Amino acid sequence: MVDEGVFSILKLNAWYGKKHVLKEVDMTIRANHVTALIGPSGCGKSTFIRCLNRMNDLIPDFRLTGEITHEGMDIYSPEADPIEIRRRIGMVFQKPNPFPKSIYNNIAYGLRIFGVKDKKRLDKAVEESLKKAALWEEVKENLHQNALTLSGGQQQRLCIARAIAVNPEVILFDEPCSALDPIATAKIEDLIAKLKKDYTVVIVTHNMQQAARVSDFTGFFMLGDLAEFDVTEKIFTTPANKLTEDYITGRFG
Amino acid sequence: MDRRSRQRITEGCIKGILFICASLSILTTIGIIGILIFETVEFFREVSFFEFLTDPQWTPLFVDKHFGIMSLVCGTALVAFIAMLVAIPLGLLSAVYLSEYASARFREVVKPLLEILAGVPTVVYGYFALLFVTPLLQVLIPGLAGFNALAPGIVMGIMILPMVSSLSEDAMYAVPMDLKEGAYALGATRFQVAVKVVIPAALSGIMSSFVLAVSRAIGETMIVTIASGQQPRLTLNPLVPIETITAYIVQVSLGDTPSGTLEYRTIFAAGMTLFVFTLALNLMSHWLKERFREEYR
Amino acid sequence: MTKGPLSRNKLIDRVFKITALVATVVGLVFLSVLIIDILIDGLGRVSWSFLTSFPSRRPERAGILSAIVGTLWVMGLTALFSFPLGVCAGIYLEEYAKKGVLTKLVEINIANLAGVPSIIYGLLGLGIFVRTLALERSVISGALTLTLLILPIIITTTRESLKAIPFSIREASYALGATLWQTILRQVLPVAMPGILTGTILALSRAIGETAPLIAIGALTYIAFLPESVFDPFTVLPIQTFNWVSRPQKGFATNAAAAIIVLLLLTLIMNSIAIYLRHRFQRRIKW
Numbered sequence: 083m084v085d086e087g088v089f090s091i092l093k094l095n096a097w098y099g100k101k102h103v104l105k106e107v108d109m110t111i112r113a114n115h116v117t118a119l120i121g122p123s124g125c126g127k128s129t130f131i132r133c134l135n136r137m138n139d140l141i142p143d144f145r146l147t148g149e150i151t152h153e154g155m156d157i158y159s160p161e162a163d164p165i166e167i168r169r170r171i172g173m174v175f176q177k178p179n180p181f182p183k184s185i186y187n188n189i190a191y192g193l194r195i196f197g198v199k200d201k202k203r204l205d206k207a208v209e210e211s212l213k214k215a216a217l218w219e220e221v222k223e224n225l226h227q228n229a230l231t232l233s234g235g236q237q238q239r240l241c242i243a244r245a246i247a248v249n250p251e252v253i254l255f256d257e258p259c260s261a262l263d264p265i266a267t268a269k270i271e272d273l274i275a276k277l278k279k280d281y282t283v284v285i286v287t288h289n290m291q292q293a294a295r296v297s298d299f300t301g302f303f304m305l306g307d308l309a310e311f312d313v314t315e316k317i318f319t320t321p322a323n324k325l326t327e328d329y330i331t332g333r334f335g
Numbered sequence: 336m337d338r339r340s341r342q343r344i345t346e347g348c349i350k351g352i353l354f355i356c357a358s359l360s361i362l363t364t365i366g367i368i369g370i371l372i373f374e375t376v377e378f379f380r381e382v383s384f385f386e387f388l389t390d391p392q393w394t395p396l397f398v399d400k401h402f403g404i405m406s407l408v409c410g411t412a413l414v415a416f417i418a419m420l421v422a423i424p425l426g427l428l429s430a431v432y433l434s435e436y437a438s439a440r441f442r443e444v445v446k447p448l449l450e451i452l453a454g455v456p457t458v459v460y461g462y463f464a465l466l467f468v469t470p471l472l473q474v475l476i477p478g479l480a481g482f483n484a485l486a487p488g489i490v491m492g493i494m495i496l497p498m499v500s501s502l503s504e505d506a507m508y509a510v511p512m513d514l515k516e517g518a519y520a521l522g523a524t525r526f527q528v529a530v531k532v533v534i535p536a537a538l539s540g541i542m543s544s545f546v547l548a549v550s551r552a553i554g555e556t557m558i559v560t561i562a563s564g565q566q567p568r569l570t571l572n573p574l575v576p577i578e579t580i581t582a583y584i585v586q587v588s589l590g591d592t593p594s595g596t597l598e599y600r601t602i603f604a605a606g607m608t609l610f611v612f613t614l615a616l617n618l619m620s621h622w623l624k625e626r627f628r629e630e631y632r
Numbered sequence: 633m634t635k636g637p638l639s640r641n642k643l644i645d646r647v648f649k650i651t652a653l654v655a656t657v658v659g660l661v662f663l664s665v666l667i668i669d670i671l672i673d674g675l676g677r678v679s680w681s682f683l684t685s686f687p688s689r690r691p692e693r694a695g696i697l698s699a700i701v702g703t704l705w706v707m708g709l710t711a712l713f714s715f716p717l718g719v720c721a722g723i724y725l726e727e728y729a730k731k732g733v734l735t736k737l738v739e740i741n742i743a744n745l746a747g748v749p750s751i752i753y754g755l756l757g758l759g760i761f762v763r764t765l766a767l768e769r770s771v772i773s774g775a776l777t778l779t780l781l782i783l784p785i786i787i788t789t790t791r792e793s794l795k796a797i798p799f800s801i802r803e804a805s806y807a808l809g810a811t812l813w814q815t816i817l818r819q820v821l822p823v824a825m826p827g828i829l830t831g832t833i834l835a836l837s838r839a840i841g842e843t844a845p846l847i848a849i850g851a852l853t854y855i856a857f858l859p860e861s862v863f864d865p866f867t868v869l870p871i872q873t874f875n876w877v878s879r880p881q882k883g884f885a886t887n888a889a890a891a892i893i894v895l896l897l898l899t900l901i902m903n904s905i906a907i908y909l910r911h912r913f914q915r916r917i918k919w
């Protein structure tokens with residue numbers, strides 16, 4: 083793999099207090115591709131993905147060593163600004179977490195905090211991001227309805243639209259479908275496949291079929307180690323690591 | 336990026352303002368302690384500490400001045416004692432009832448109603464103690480004076496009852512279910528479970544609520560000012576007029592005592608005494624509560 | 633076990649249950665008697681002229697106008713000072729302060745302040761606002777004193793309301809590149825506000841009944857004019873009540889009861905608003 087990735091991660095180690103949860107992880111994440119992260123629960127996938135936009139800064143006793151560069155900039159260097167980084171690297175969480183506000187205000191929020199006040203611009207951004215998130219047709223009549231009245235799948239697509247609205251370069255998904263039914267899941271998967279045209283996507287999933295369906299590259303985590311990282315097809319057909327093979331054939335986890 | 340630097344400055348300023356607001360609570364404490372110490376030190380320049388503690392009389396407003404705080408402390412303790420005689424048994428019993436016997440519906444209705452008792456302005460209780468409870472008690476106890484320690488003590492007991500009851504109930508509620516179930520499995524009645532399991536297990540939490548109630552009782556002002564008279568007296572007789580520390584402070588404040596005089600300083604010396612007692616009790620209550628929390632972690 | 637002790641145990645349990653029930657009800661009976669007594673004593677005296685007259689040496693001509701207006705002044709200012717100060721302090725402690733020894737100390741300090749007798753706050757107000765800052769026995773001295781008195785309550789409710797907001801809301805906001813303050817101001821605070829308001833109103837309804845600290849700072853018991861600025865002397869309803877209770881004539885006791893009815897009504901209204909707010913907003917937001 084060549085080093086033209088948007089992210090390059092070098093010797094990443096992470097701890098919660100004394101608990102060592104990521105060990106010497108190296109990875110390169112390519113632009114405009116979908117990278118899936120799989121592995122048994124508790125192996126550090128969420129921790130890893132949250133390192134990429136410094137969400138772990140919010141956890142008091144979290145600590146890391148190593149280097150993560152995003153487009154050549156070390157995102158943990160003292161000059162790096164977590165606020166800027168999170169703006170450029172968006173995130174969608176496991177459980178849909180819309181704000182208890184209207185659909186419109188949910189999406190406009192990201193732009194407003196960036197100083198956008200122009201109503202026309204906001205309207206346009208709301209419409210475009212809802213369209214990209216394949217939610218526009220369902221909600222265009224009710225933009226001022228409270229977002230908490232939407233179904234789970236709609237809420238999650240709203241969260242995706244909200245992330246898109248601030249026009250990030252990367253979108254991180256942490257098990258975005260684990261709280262959703264199969265129909266809603268299928269919709270989100272379709273969406274992710276389309277998103278890679280405009281964005282770099284990293285997705286954590288515990289669902290192997292999902293990883294196989296949507297991703298170009300797959301990383302397999304095991305107890306804090308990145309056991310294997312390769313082109314998705316290769317991982318699912320001829321894994322190099324015995325552990326990976328055991329995992330994807332369902333022998334454990 | 337320019338936008339971001341401006342934003343950073345704003346954020347810093349806001350944090351500074353919030354910090355100043357938060358430090359106000361520290362300043363309040365410093366202010367209280369500072370004022371009390373300052374005036375009390377001035378007070379002890381003129382009155383010996385020994386006299387303060389041992390003189391049986393407190394008559395700073397008379398020509399023949401005596402500065403023995405003990406008669407005020409005695410009055411305060413007497414009323415607080417009567418209040419606790421009312422509040423502890425009633426509070427504990429109602430806590431047991433609410434946590435072990437009552438239905439959820441009963442609790443839902445009765446608890447907020449009990450809370451109302453704690454929200455009634457104390458001047459109202461003063462009125463009630465003086466004009467309803469005392470005359471009523473005078474029918475039962477012929478020797479009872481119009482101002483006395485008994486009526487305000489009883490009324491104060493009822494006032495702090497919700498506090499004792501709800502804090503004790505919280506403590507009992509926190510006792511793990513498996514402890515109780517163990518006893519029920521052996522065929523114990525609710526009474527036995529309450530007395531032999533729940534109360535002992537929740538003891539430090541319950542004690543914490545008692546101590547806090549005592550602190551509340553000795554700091555209570557208006558009930559005693561209105562209904563117990565203004566006669567400092569070294570007595571344990573609940574039937575005669577007495578004066579508490581708090582009532583004395585009000586008595587002096589009602590007159591126009593110029594600042595800088597000895598009379599003016601007596602209220603700070605009295606206030607200091609009150610503050611030391613309540614602080615000690617509050618800390619003790621806090622300590623008991625922490626201990627209780629640790630037992631059930 | 634034989635049948636004997638078992639049924640004895642049951643009997644004890646029965647008796648105990650009834651005793652405990654009686655103990656629980658005692659407080660409620662007391663409350664009802666108190667309210668009925670005061671209504672009997674004072675209801676006949678509550679009238680328009682009672683509400684709109686100044687106090688007087690003749691009980692039947694006296695009224696509570698200056699006390700009501702004074703109460704409104706003092707409470708208005710107290711709300712104005714205590715709400716922003718308490719909310720800001722609560723936000724700092726909950727959202728900004730590092731969880732360390734210092735924060736722990738501040739927490740213990742606030743818990744202790746909440747337990748300091750109100751008369752001591754009166755002495756603080758007397759020493760600082762009345763004398764040192766030379767604000768005299770004015771509306772503003774009273775309001776500042778009551779502000780310090782209820783600040784610990786408002787700080788505590790603010791912190792509890794903030795704590796109740798799910799972390800996922802904050803996470804969502806940060807992930808969009810919001811700053812800490814933006815997140816607090818635009819997402820967390822609006823959701824926490826009903827809880828904070830409820831707590832603040834309850835704190836104010838406590839302040840409205842406070843007598844002792846205002847007497848300590850020298851609020852007057854007899855005032856036959858209305859304050860025109862925050863630097864004017866004042867009286868409040870509880871002080872007017874106290875003044876009437878302490879007089880021997882029967883007519884003044886009746887006035888006191890009538891003033892108490894008005895005071896209780898005010899407290900009742902504030903509490904109802906608080907309860908209404910709590911219910912109204914609790915139901916709206918489901919996670």
Ligand SMILES: Nc1ncnc2c1ncn2[C@@H]1O[C@H](COP(=O)(O)OP(=O)(O)O)[C@@H](O)[C@H]1O
Binds near residue numbers: 101127129141
């Ligand atoms: N906030 C936290 N504090 C302490 N330990 C944590 C925290 N979050 C996760 N962990 C621990 O770190 C390990 C990795 O967790 P996580 O990254 O969430 O795994 P995954 O997403 O793969 O299930 C787990 O053992 C988990 O218990």
Ligand SMILES: [Mg+2]
Binds near residue numbers: 127128129257
């Ligand atoms: Mg996870």
